[in-house]
Amino acid sequence: MLQKRRERLLAAAELKEPDRVPMMGFAGDIVAAYAGFTSYEVHYDFDKARQAAVKFLQDFPSEMSLAGLFGVNNFVPALIFSDSPDLAQGLSIVSGPVHDILKDKYSRFPGRELSENSSSQFIGGTYMQPEEYDEFIADPVKFSFEKVLPRTAENLKDICSPKAMATMIRLGMEMSSQGEKTRAMFADLMQLGIPPLPMGFGYAPLDYIADYLRDIPNLIMDLRNYPEKVKAAAEATVEPIFNLAITAKAMGSPFVFFPLHLNEYLSPRLYKEFYWPTLKELIVRLLDEGIKSHVFFEGRHDAHLETILELPKGWGIAYFEKTDVRKAKKVLQGHTCVCGGLRASLVIGGTPEENDRYVKELLEEVMPGGGFILAPDVAALPRETPIENLRAVYEAVERYGYY
Amino acid sequence: MMEELFNAIVDLREEDALKIAREMVKDVGAVKVLDTCKKAMEVVGEKFEGGEYFLSELIWAGDLFKQIMEFTLPALQQGEVKKVGTMVLGTVQGDVHDIGKNIFKVMVEASGIEVFDIGIDLPPEKFVEAVEKHKPDLVGMSCLIASSLNAMKHTVDALKEAGLRDNVKIIIGGGRVSEPVMKYTGADAWADDAARGVRLSNELIGKKG
Numbered sequence: 313m314l315q316k317r318r319e320r321l322l323a324a325a326e327l328k329e330p331d332r333v334p335m336m337g338f339a340g341d342i343v344a345a346y347a348g349f350t351s352y353e354v355h356y357d358f359d360k361a362r363q364a365a366v367k368f369l370q371d372f373p374s375e376m377s378l379a380g381l382f383g384v385n386n387f388v389p390a391l392i393f394s395d396s397p398d399l400a401q402g403l404s405i406v407s408g409p410v411h412d413i414l415k416d417k418y419s420r421f422p423g424r425e426l427s428e429n430s431s432s433q434f435i436g437g438t439y440m441q442p443e444e445y446d447e448f449i450a451d452p453v454k455f456s457f458e459k460v461l462p463r464t465a466e467n468l469k470d471i472c473s474p475k476a477m478a479t480m481i482r483l484g485m486e487m488s489s490q491g492e493k494t495r496a497m498f499a500d501l502m503q504l505g506i507p508p509l510p511m512g513f514g515y516a517p518l519d520y521i522a523d524y525l526r527d528i529p530n531l532i533m534d535l536r537n538y539p540e541k542v543k544a545a546a547e548a549t550v551e552p553i554f555n556l557a558i559t560a561k562a563m564g565s566p567f568v569f570f571p572l573h574l575n576e577y578l579s580p581r582l583y584k585e586f587y588w589p590t591l592k593e594l595i596v597r598l599l600d601e602g603i604k605s606h607v608f609f610e611g612r613h614d615a616h617l618e619t620i621l622e623l624p625k626g627w628g629i630a631y632f633e634k635t636d637v638r639k640a641k642k643v644l645q646g647h648t649c650v651c652g653g654l655r656a657s658l659v660i661g662g663t664p665e666e667n668d669r670y671v672k673e674l675l676e677e678v679m680p681g682g683g684f685i686l687a688p689d690v691a692a693l694p695r696e697t698p699i700e701n702l703r704a705v706y707e708a709v710e711r712y713g714y715y
Numbered sequence: 716m717m718e719e720l721f722n723a724i725v726d727l728r729e730e731d732a733l734k735i736a737r738e739m740v741k742d743v744g745a746v747k748v749l750d751t752c753k754k755a756m757e758v759v760g761e762k763f764e765g766g767e768y769f770l771s772e773l774i775w776a777g778d779l780f781k782q783i784m785e786f787t788l789p790a791l792q793q794g795e796v797k798k799v800g801t802m803v804l805g806t807v808q809g810d811v812h813d814i815g816k817n818i819f820k821v822m823v824e825a826s827g828i829e830v831f832d833i834g835i836d837l838p839p840e841k842f843v844e845a846v847e848k849h850k851p852d853l854v855g856m857s858c859l860i861a862s863s864l865n866a867m868k869h870t871v872d873a874l875k876e877a878g879l880r881d882n883v884k885i886i887i888g889g890g891r892v893s894e895p896v897m898k899y900t901g902a903d904a905w906a907d908d909a910a911r912g913v914r915l916s917n918e919l920i921g922k923k924g
C-alpha cells in the first residue's frame with residue numbers, strides 16, 4: 313500500500329493517470345479531537361501528536377497529509393540557518409516547546425496565550441521599518457539574524473548575551489528530541505501504508521518580506537512608495553531561500569511546499585513585476601536539481617493563472633484554494649498537475665449526502681486525463697467537524713476515484 | 716474641480732488627489748470634498764468587483780481616502796452632513812485577520828455609515844457591550860477562519876439573549892462566509908467582497924426603516 317500510494321502521487325505529478333486519484337487529506341484540530349486530546353496536548357507532547365496522527369490516518373488514510381503536524385510556520389529561523397542544511401528545515405515550523413523556548417511574538421499557542429482547545433496561530437506584525445530596506449538588501453540573512461530575530465523572540469533580545477546562548481542551546485536540545493520523535497512518527501505512518509513525506513518548505517521571496525518583516529498592508533504601500541527597494545529586497549532573498557529549499561533533496565523529499573500569501577492581493581501588473589519573477593526563479597532552479605515545487609496559490613489566483621504556463625512543463629503541483637480547479641484544469645491540462653477541489657466548509661456545515669455528491673461530480677470533471685490531486689481548500693478542520701461528513705468524503709474518493 | 720478630484724481618486728493619482736482636495740476644502744467646502752470622495756470610492760469598489768482593480772488598489776484607495784479625510788473632517792461644521800446609519804464592526808473570537816475588515820471599514824464609511832470599530836478576536840460579550848453602548852443600526856462581523864464560524868453564531872445568539880437582536884441587522888463578511896454560513900449563524904446578509912458588503916449594508920439600513 314505504501315508503494316502504491318507513493319506512486320499515485322508521483323504519477324499525478326508527472327501528469328499521468330494513477331490507479332486512483334491521489335488525495336491530500338484533512339488535518340488540524342479535528343485530528344486532536346478525534347483521539348480525545350486537547351489542542352494544547354498535541355502541541356506540546358509529541359507522543360500524543362503521534363498517537364493522534366496514527367489514529368486519524370488509520371481511519372482517514374490519504375496519499376499526503378499534514379495530520380500530526382501541530383505548530384506554525386516561522387521562516388525566520390529557517391532562513392537564518394539556511395547555510396546549515398542539517399538544521400534549516402527542522403526550524404521552519406515552530407512547535408509549542410520551541411515557542412516557549414524562544415518566547416516568540418509571531419505566534420500564539422494553546423495553553424499559553426490561548427485557551428487549551430484553540431489552534432496555534434501565526435499573528436505576524438511589523439518588524440522592519442522602511443528605512444531599513446537597504447540594510448536588509450545588503451544581507452538578508454544577517455539582517456534577519458541581527459535585527460528580526462531579537463525583535464521577535466523575547467529570549468534572544470540581546471543576541472550576544474548568555475541568556476541568548478542558553479536559549480540557542482535549549483533550542484538545539486529540543487530540535488534533537490523533536491527530530492527523533494518525528495522519525496518515530498514517520499515509522500508508524502509507514503506501517504499504516506501512508507507515505508510520510510518529509511516535506512521541504514520554501515517561501516515566495518516577497519511573502520517573506522510581507523509576512524515576517526513589514527506585514528501585508530505596509531508592504532502594499534511600500535510597492536507604491538519604494539518600489540525599487542521592494543524589488544531589490546525580493547531579489548536578495550532568492551539565494552538564502554534557495555539554499556534552504558534545496559535541503560529537501562538531501563532529506564529525500566521529492567517536493568518543496570510553498571504557501572503563497574500576497575498573490576491574491578496583487579493586480580496582474582504588480583504580480584508580474586514584483587512577485588512572480590523571484591518565485592519563478594526558485595521553482596525553475598529547484599526543478600534543475602530534480603525537485604518539484606508544490607505551490608499553494610492561496611485565495612483567488614484567477615487573474616494570474618496564465619503565468620503558470622511560463623514554467624517548464626511538469627514543473628510541479630499547482631494547489632488552489634478559491635480558484636475553481638475545474639477552470640484551472642482546463643487552462644493547465646497537459647502542462648501542470650492541478651491540486652485542490654475539496655471544500656472544508658461543506659465538510660463542516662454540509663451533510664454526508666451533499667459531500668458524497670460533491671466529490672462525485674467534482675471527480676467526474678477533473679479526473680479524466682490524470683495530473684490531478686484531490687485536496688482540501690483549507691486543510692485545517694475545527695474540532696467540532698461532523699465525523700460522518702469526513703467519512704463520507706473519504707468513502708466517496710474510494711468509490712468514485714478509480715480510473 | 717470636483718470631476719478632477721473624482722478622476723484623481725479613481726485613477727489613484729495620490730499627489731494630484733491630495734492637492735486638489737486641499738484646494739477644494741478651502742474653496743468650495745469640506746462637504747463637497749466628502750461627497751466627491753464617496754462617489755469616487757464607490758467607483759473604486761465597482762472596479763474591484765468587476766475585476767479591474769485588485770486588493771492592492773483597494774488598499775491604496777483606502778489610504779488615499781484616509782489621508783484626504785484627515786484634513787477634510789476637521790473642516791466640517793457640526794450637523795453639516797447627515798449620516799446614513801451606524802455600524803458596530805469587529806472580527807470575531809479566535810480570529811485576528813483584519814486586513815479585509817479594515818478595507819471594508821474605509822469603504823463603508825465612505826458610503827456615509829458611521830463605524831464603531833471594536834477590534835479583533837472579540838468574544839460575543841464585546842459585541843453585546845458595544846451594541847448596548849452605541850445602539851447601532853447594523854452589526855458587522857468579519858471572520859476568515861473556519862474554526863471561528865461558530866463564534867459568529869455564538870455572537871448572534873448572545874445578541875438574542877441580551878434582547879438586542881431585533882434592534883439590529885447583522886451582516887457578516889470575510890473570505891470564507893457564504894449563504895449557508897449566513898443561515899447557520901443567523902445573520903441577515905453576507906459579503907465576501909467589500910463592494911457587495913457596502914451595497915448590502917446600505918440596503919439593510921433601508922429595510923430597517
Ligand code: B12
Binds near residue numbers: 432690815888889
Ligand atoms: C493575510 C493572512 C493572514 C495574516 C493576517 C494579517 C491581518 N492583520 O489580517 C496572518 C499572517 C496574521 C494570518 C494568520 C493566520 N492565518 Co491567515 N491568511 C491570510 C491570507 C493570506 C489573506 C487574508 C486576507 O487578508 N485576504 C484579503 C482580504 C481583503 O480579504 P477578506 O478578509 O476576505 O476581506 C474582503 C471581504 O471579505 C470583505 N470583508 C471583510 N470583512 C468584512 C466584514 C463585513 C461585515 C463585510 C460586510 C465584509 C467584509 O471585504 C474585504 C475586501 O473585499 C489568507 C489566505 C487567503 N488568500 O485568503 C490566510 C487564511 C485566511 N489564514 C488562514 C489561517 C489558518 C491562519 C492561521 C490560523 C495560520 C496559523 N496556523 O497560524 C493564522 C490565524 C490567526 C487567527 N487566529 O486569526 C487560513 C484560514 C483557513 C480557514 N478557513 O480556517 C487561510 C485561508 C489560509 C489557508 N488557505 O489556509 N493570516
